[in-house]
Amino acid sequence: MEDKAQIxxxxxxxxxxxxxxxxxxxxxxxxxEEVAKLLELKAQLGGxxxxxxxVLKTAKGTRDYNPRQMAIREKVFNTIIGCFKxxxxxTIDTPVFELKETLTGKYGEDSKLIxxxxxxxxxxLSLRYDLTVPFARYLAxxxxxxxxxxxxxxxxxxxxxxxxxxxxxxxxQCDFDIAGQYxxxxxxxxxxxxxxxxxxxxxxxDFCIKxxxxxxxxxxxxxxxxxxxxxxxxxxxxxxxxxxxxxxVKKEMVNEKGLSEEVADQIGEYVSxxxxxxxxxxxxxxxxxxxxxxxxxxxxxxxxxxxxxxxxQVTDKVVFDLSLARxxxxxxxxxxxxxxxxxxxxxxxxxAQQEAHAEDSVSVGSxxxxxxxxxxxxxFDPKGRKVPCxxxxxxxxxxxxxxEQKAEASAEKVxxxxxxxxxxxAQKNLLQERLKLVSDLWNGGVKAEMMYKKNPKLxxxxxxxxxxxxxxxxxxxxxxxxxxxxxxxxxxxREEFDICRADLLxxxxxxxxxx
Amino acid sequence: MLGLxxxxxxxxxxxxxxxEEVAKLLELKAQLGGxxxxxxxVLKTAKGTRDYNPRQMAIREKVFNTIIGCFKxxxxxTIDTPVFELKETLTGKYGEDSKLIxxxxxxxxxxLSLRYDLTVPFARYLAxxxxxxxxxxxxxxxxxxxxxxxxxxxxxxxxQCDFDIAGQYxxxxxxxxxxxxxxxxxxxxxxxDFCIKxxxxxxxxxxxxxxxxxxxxxxxxxxxxxxxxxxxxxxVKKEMVNEKGLSEEVADQIGEYVSxxxxxxxxxxxxxxxxxxxxxxxxxxxxxxxxxxxxxxxxQVTDKASAEKVxxxxxxxxxxxAQKNLLQERLKLVSDLWNGGVKAEMMYKKNPKLxxxxxxxxxxxxxxxxxxxxxxxxxxxxxxxxxxxREEFDICRADLLxxxxxxxxxx
Numbered sequence: 001m002e003d004k005a006q007i008x009x010x011x012x013x014x015x016x017x018x019x020x021x022x023x024x025x026x027x028x029x030x031x032x033e034e035v036a037k038l039l040e041l042k043a044q045l046g047g048x049x050x051x052x053x054x055v056l057k058t059a060k061g062t063r064d065y066n067p068r069q070m071a072i073r074e075k076v077f078n079t080i081i082g083c084f085k086x087x088x089x090x091t092i093d094t095p096v097f098e099l100k101e102t103l104t105g106k107y108g109e110d111s112k113l114i115x116x117x118x119x120x121x122x123x124x125l126s127l128r129y130d131l132t133v134p135f136a137r138y139l140a141x142x143x144x145x146x147x148x149x150x151x152x153x154x155x156x157x158x159x160x161x162x163x164x165x166x167x168x169x170x171x172x173q174c175d176f177d178i179a180g181q182y183x184x185x186x187x188x189x190x191x192x193x194x195x196x197x198x199x200x201x202x203x204x205x206d207f208c209i210k211x212x213x214x215x216x217x218x219x220x221x222x223x224x225x226x227x228x229x230x231x232x233x234x235x236x237x238x239x240x241x242x243x244x245x246x247x248x249v250k251k252e253m254v255n256e257k258g259l260s261e262e263v264a265d266q267i268g269e270y271v272s273x274x275x276x277x278x279x280x281x282x283x284x285x286x287x288x289x290x291x292x293x294x295x296x297x298x299x300x301x302x303x304x305x306x307x308x309x310x311x312x313q314v315t316d317k318v319v320f321d322l323s324l325a326r327x328x329x330x331x332x333x334x335x336x337x338x339x340x341x342x343x344x345x346x347x348x349x350x351x352a353q354q355e356a357h358a359e360d361s362v363s364v365g366s367x368x369x370x371x372x373x374x375x376x377x378x379x380f381d382p383k384g385r386k387v388p389c390x391x392x393x394x395x396x397x398x399x400x401x402x403x404e405q406k407a408e409a410s411a412e413k414v415x416x417x418x419x420x421x422x423x424x425x426a427q428k429n430l431l432q433e434r435l436k437l438v439s440d441l442w443n444g445g446v447k448a449e450m451m452y453k454k455n456p457k458l459x460x461x462x463x464x465x466x467x468x469x470x471x472x473x474x475x476x477x478x479x480x481x482x483x484x485x486x487x488x489x490x491x492x493x494r495e496e497f498d499i500c501r502a503d504l505l506x507x508x509x510x511x512x513x514x515x
Numbered sequence: 516m517l518g519l520x521x522x523x524x525x526x527x528x529x530x531x532x533x534x535e536e537v538a539k540l541l542e543l544k545a546q547l548g549g550x551x552x553x554x555x556x557v558l559k560t561a562k563g564t565r566d567y568n569p570r571q572m573a574i575r576e577k578v579f580n581t582i583i584g585c586f587k588x589x590x591x592x593t594i595d596t597p598v599f600e601l602k603e604t605l606t607g608k609y610g611e612d613s614k615l616i617x618x619x620x621x622x623x624x625x626x627l628s629l630r631y632d633l634t635v636p637f638a639r640y641l642a643x644x645x646x647x648x649x650x651x652x653x654x655x656x657x658x659x660x661x662x663x664x665x666x667x668x669x670x671x672x673x674x675q676c677d678f679d680i681a682g683q684y685x686x687x688x689x690x691x692x693x694x695x696x697x698x699x700x701x702x703x704x705x706x707x708d709f710c711i712k713x714x715x716x717x718x719x720x721x722x723x724x725x726x727x728x729x730x731x732x733x734x735x736x737x738x739x740x741x742x743x744x745x746x747x748x749x750x751v752k753k754e755m756v757n758e759k760g761l762s763e764e765v766a767d768q769i770g771e772y773v774s775x776x777x778x779x780x781x782x783x784x785x786x787x788x789x790x791x792x793x794x795x796x797x798x799x800x801x802x803x804x805x806x807x808x809x810x811x812x813x814x815q816v817t818d819k820a821s822a823e824k825v826x827x828x829x830x831x832x833x834x835x836x837a838q839k840n841l842l843q844e845r846l847k848l849v850s851d852l853w854n855g856g857v858k859a860e861m862m863y864k865k866n867p868k869l870x871x872x873x874x875x876x877x878x879x880x881x882x883x884x885x886x887x888x889x890x891x892x893x894x895x896x897x898x899x900x901x902x903x904x905r906e907e908f909d910i911c912r913a914d915l916l917x918x919x920x921x922x923x924x925x926x
Contacts, residue, residue, distance in 0.1 A: 018623070035623060042626070055603045056643045059627050062599070064640055067592035067651070086853055088830040088860030088879075090569035095560055095672050096598055096629075096656065117629075118618040120660065125561050127598075127619075138566055141558040149569070154598065158622065170597050182863035186842075190863075197853065311846035313854070382558070419590040435691075435813035442588055442699065443815065449590035452684035452692075468590075 007044050014038040061159065061169025067416035072403050076202065077152065080394060083197045084150040084176055087190060091150050094134040100124040106133050108329075113157045115169075127156035131175045131393075136380045139179060145387055146180035148187075152396070168397070177391030179377065185301055188334050188372060188390045189308035195338050195368050195392055196314040204367065204402055205342035209317055212324040213302055214331045214371070216283075219295025220322070223288045224266040226259065232329065233257055238271060239325035242339075242366075246272070271323040277306040279320050298333070305334060326369065333372035334390070339365045340402075367395040415469040420512045422470045423450040424461040426477035426487075431455070433476045437486070437504075441474075444505045446512070448474075465491050472511065474504065563661065563671025569827035578704065579654065585699050586652040586678055589692060593652050596636040602626040608635050615659045617671075629658035633677045641681060648682035650689075687803055691810035698816040711816075715804055718785075721797025725790045726768040728761065735759055740773055748774070778817065779808035826880040831923045833881045834861040835872040837888035837898075842866070844887045848897070848915075852885075855916045857923070859885075876902050883922065885915065 018038055021031050058064060065073060084091075103114060103126050115127040128134055131151045139147070152174045159167045176194060178187040192209060199207045217238070221231050237252050246268055253264045270289070273279060280302040289295050302320055309315045326335045370392030377387035407414045423438045425431070431454045441448040449470075451461055458475075465473055475487040475496075485498040488507065499507050560566060567575060586593075605616060605628050617629040630636055633653045641649070654676045661669045678696060680689040694711060701709045719740070723733050739754050748770060755766045772791075775781060782804040791797050811817045834849045836842070842865045852859040860881075862872055869886075876884055886898040886907075896909040899918065910918050 039621065042621075055601050056639065057601065058597055058643075059599055059601055059625055062597035064597070064643075065595040066644070067594060070593045070595060085829045086856070086858045088828045088858065090827040091572045092569060093567040093572060095564035095566070096658075097561055097564070097672075099559065099561055116620040116622065118620045120618065122660075123561055137558065141560075141566075142568070156598075158624075170599075178863075180863075183865050186863040186865075189846075193850070193853070308846060311843055312850045416592040417590045418587045431688075432813055435810055439695070439814040442695070445588070447588045447590065452680075452682075452688040454685045454688075 004045065007041060011038065011041045011045075014041055059169075061167070063168065068407075068414050069400070069404065071414050071416050072407060073400060076396065076399055076403060079201050080174060080198055080396070081150070081152070083194055083201065086197075087148070087194055089148045089150045089176060091152075092135075092138060093151070093153065094128070094131075094138060096154075096156075097125045097127050098134060098137070100126045102137055103129060103133060110157075113159060115156045115158055129157060130155050131173050132177075132376070135175070135177060136377045139377050139387055140381045144179070145385075148178045150174070150176045172396045172400075174394040174396040175391060176394070177389055179387050179389045181388055185304045185308055185334075189305055189312055191370065191390055191392050192305075192309060192318060192336060193312045193314055195336070195394075196317060198394060199338060199367065202399060202403075204340055204399065207317060207338055207340050207367070208319055209314075209336055209338045209368075210319050210321040210324045211302065211305070211334065211336045212321055213298035213334050215294040215298035215333065216302070216322070217325060219292030219298065220267070220270050220289060223292050223295070224270070225263045226267070230257060230259070234259065234267075235325050238267070238323060241271060241323045241325075273322045274319050276315065276318075276320060277303055280306065301334065326371065330373045330376045331371040332374045335371035336369065336392070337366055338368040340367055341365075367398055368392055369395070413469050417447075417449075417468060419447050419449050419468065419470045421446055421448045421472045421474050421508055422461065422465045423448055423474045424458065424476070425456065426458050426475050426480075428455040430476050430478075430481075433481060437474060437476065440505065441508070444509075446505070446508055472508065474508075561671075563669070565670065573827045581703050582676060582700055583652070583654070585696055585703065588699075589650070589696055591650045591652045591678060593654075594637075594640060595653070595655065596630070596633075596640060598656075598658075599627040599629050600636060600639070602628045604639055605631060605635060612659075615661060617658045617660055631659060632657050633675050634679075637677070637679060646681070650680045652676070652678045687806045687810060691807055691814055694807075694811060695814045695816050713804065713807070715800035717796040717800035718804070721794030721800065722769070722772050722791060725794050725797070726772070727765045728769070732759060732761070736761065736769075740769070743773060779805055782808065828858075828860075828879060830858050830860050830879065830881045832857055832859045832883045832885050832919055833872065833876045834859055834885045835869065835887070836867065837869050837886050837891075839866040841887050841889075841892075844892060848885060848887065851916065852919070855920075857916070857919055883919065885919075 014034065014037055018031065018034050021034060097117060100116065101124070104111070107114070107129060110129070114129050117125040117127070131153060135149070135151065138144070152172065154170050155173050156170055159169055176191065178191065180187075192211070195209055217235060218231055221234060222228070226234050234253060234257060237249055237257060240252070241249055250261075250264045250268060253259045253267070254261055259267075266288075273283075275282075280299045283289050284296060284299045284303075289299075306315065306318075306320070309318055324335060324337055326337065370390070372388070372390040374386065374388040377389060378384050381387070421441060423434050423441065425434055434450050438448050438450045451464070462473065464470075471491055473489040473491060475489060477487065480487055480498065483498070484501055486501055486504050487496050488499050488504070488511075489496045490511075497507075599619060602618065603626070606613070609616070609631055612631070616631050619627040619629070633655060637651070637653065640646070654674065656672050657675050658672055661671055678693065680693065682689075694713070697711055719737060720733055723736055724730075728736050736755060736759060739751055739759060742754070743751055752763075752766045752770060755761045755769070756763055761769075768790075775785075777784075782801045785791050786798060786801045786805075791801075808817065832852060834845050834852065836845055845861050849859050849861045862875070873884065875881075882902055884900040884902060886900060888898065891898055891909065894909070895912055897912055897915050898907050899910050899915070899922075900907045901922075908918075
């Protein structure tokens with residue numbers, strides 16, 4: 001016993017030492033040495049000592065969802081899935097872990113954030129990091145060339161919570177993608193229509209969908225004089241414009257990324273532009289930009305996109321914004337990001353985490369993001385068969401967070417059950433009648449419950465109704481039973497009606513359908 | 516090289532040769548190494564896991580809706596817990612099965628394991644939140660490193676669907692509700708006839724005691740009795756006597772009891788049984804079985820598939836063009852339908868062929884088609900086609916949404 005306590009203490013001290021060395025970015029050999037000592041100490045504990053301790057915490061970066069949160073989550077999912085279904089999407093599901101090799105080499109620097117499973121003698125496995133790579137694997141595995149699919153599931157990233165405040169390591173992603181060779185911009189327009197519908201139905205307040213195109217960005221960098229090998233890195237700097245002022249972004253371009261001030265200024269002129277179809281037309285006439293074939297192709301597609309968006313009635317919230325960059329490497333065409341424009345919407349911790357399509361940095365207030373990525377699936381197909389894709393990822397954790405805050409702030413109670421009728425006894429010895437009545441109600445499809453007590457007090461039963469938000473009470477009483485009626489009470493108004501037992505089911509259905 | 520490997524695959528003599536050629540193959544592959552820009556893709560899921568395709572998802576959704584609908588009808592709440600727990604949370608809870616737990620690699624932080632069931636996380640949740648009363652359901656995947664060679668077709672990732680009532684209540688009422696729920700679910704799912712067997716741990720233990728089973732063998736004899744659903748009594752008795760060390764006489768006494776089945780009447784008879792009634796435990800269990808059956812009677816549970824096409828989408832209307840250059844009209848109409856809450860889609864082609872569009876409807880099981888044509892547009896109507904009957908109706912554009920809603924609500 002004493003030994004174990006000593007070891008626990010030693011582990012604690014050693015753990016602190018390791019954390020300290022890591023945060024100080026000490027010498028790698030030294031860190032490895034101390035980590036080895038720590039692992040050795042942990043190994044000494046080993047085995048099952050028979051005393052079943054219950055550690056009352058969830059793993060770091062993960063959390064339970066309580067019934068209230070689940071009720072909110074269900075409403076949000078129903079709205080989102082309803083929209084996907086309205087647009088004819090199918091859904092798939094994939095395993096929570098993939099073969100390690102499937103995920104290797106797909107996430108660049110972020111690969112260190114992947115959770116690996118222990119080598120227990122079989123295949124090497126890792127928890128999925130996003131839903132896009134599994135999607136690409138699914139398409140290649142099943143030789144699918146066309147699909148419109150949504151996928152809502154949790155993904156896993158070993159982020160360091162110290163550095164990214166409140167970030168979760170297990171969180172939901174909600175992806176919608178259209179894969180297949182189609183006529184230009186029609187599926188891209190539908191994706192934006194879907195984002196518009198979802199954000200409108202969720203009633204999160206005012207929002208704006210920014211649109212740009214990877215080819216316009218690259219064309220712009222080219223005509224401004226950015227060297228080709230700096231395109232991606234300058235792109236991620238431009239991406240910071242949603243968080244930093246132009247002056248600071250320009251400073252980074254010049255001081256850290258090695259651009260001349262003149263080139264940076266030229267970029268600055270373009271990235272300050274916002275507009276609609278008119279801006280695309282103007283830029284097609286722009287002396288400098290029109291020299292880039294790439295940029296012209298992007299601009300024409302933006303024009304086409306806006307014409308479709310007009311017909312789909314969503315141009316009110318869409319803006320062509322040249323500062324939208326989205327760090328992801330694999331976008332090849334249109335890119336977009338939706339942001340909430342309301343101020344005062346609490347920026348809690350998880351918002352910063354909202355990922356859109358696979359990995360990229362997300363601006364404060366972003367609730368959805370995506371774009372076209374024509375080359376990704378082809379990378380995964382053994383024959384290199386190209387499957388063009390366009391899609392969007394809804395920032396569902398951010399939305400949960402906002403809805404939870406709204407629910408807390410509002411007076412409206414969030415119900416965690418859907419019970420419509422509580423069956424209660426007014427006197428003792430009426431358990432049998434309660435069981436019979438509740439059974440009839442269940443058989444009739446009514447959501448009902450009763451207390452698990454033979455002789456509960458009327459007051460306790462009514463109190464439960466108030467707390468749980470149950471709208472109706474069916475009260476059984478001795479006199480009423482003799483008269484062949486049941487007293488139906490409306491909780492909100494406290495009115496009571498004697499209903500003939502035979503008519504009770506119909507009466508309850510009537511009242512609950514009007515609700 | 517590969518040709519040799521497959522041709523000689525069954526001759527022991529050539530095992531060495533196979534190994535040699537496999538080694539060469541691996542060496543060649545290793546030469547590729549690293550990230551050579553051409554990302555090799557292993558096109559498989561991990562052993563024991565599988566994707567769900569849209570058809571399977573459609574079936575799954577129906578089943579979940581039925582089950583969850585039942586749980587909600589009974590006033591249950593739901594919770595969710597993380598896919599992995601601290602390893603210590605799961606340690607010591609599963610006995611011999613602990614070796615089937617998936618561990619996560621020690622990457623310098625907490626030691627973690629994938630959840631093995633939903634019950635231990637439930638217990639942790641209750642303790643963590645100091646909850647004494649809850650009626651909850653939880654549907655989620657769990658993970659077990661079963662060896663598929665030994666348990667044919669068993670998955671390592673699979674769904675569990677749990678319903679539990681926690682809390683101090685009057686005897687047998689929540690127990691009866693659980694059985695009512697099982698009855699409702701199996702009936703609604705229309706899987707065919709079913710039977711719910713009921714027993715009580717106290718009756719089993721009391722029975723073992725009065726038959727002369729030593730107390731330290733109760734659990735192991737219990738798992739032998741459990742095999743009666745797969746093995747004949749003769750074999751079960753053999754295991755009790757030969758492997759577990761019971762005398763034949765004791766085994767025979769157990770054999771008399773475990774062949775009994777009945778209803779409330781059986782419980783009453785056993786309460787009068789000379790031998791069994793000597794066990795206080797057994798009597799408590801038998802009284803509760805009687806009480807349970809009385810509640811089950813009140814809850815009306817004491818008594819016990821057409822080749823419908825499985826659709827993977829819920830699209831109600833396909834918007835199609837009968838001629839070329841009608842993309843704009845299609846976009847406008849489909850947008851109106853979406854805005855009106857109708858589930859609709861259209862082809863992502865500017866000038867699709869009518870036949871292809873109608874074929875898609877048949878394949879996807881879409882019930883209605885809204886056909887835009889030049890003449891119809893001049894007349895201000897849309898041709899609405901019912902796929903199953905092939906009837907067509909010209910509907911005034913302004914009335915189209917209402918007409919579609921009427922037809923889809925009747926369906």
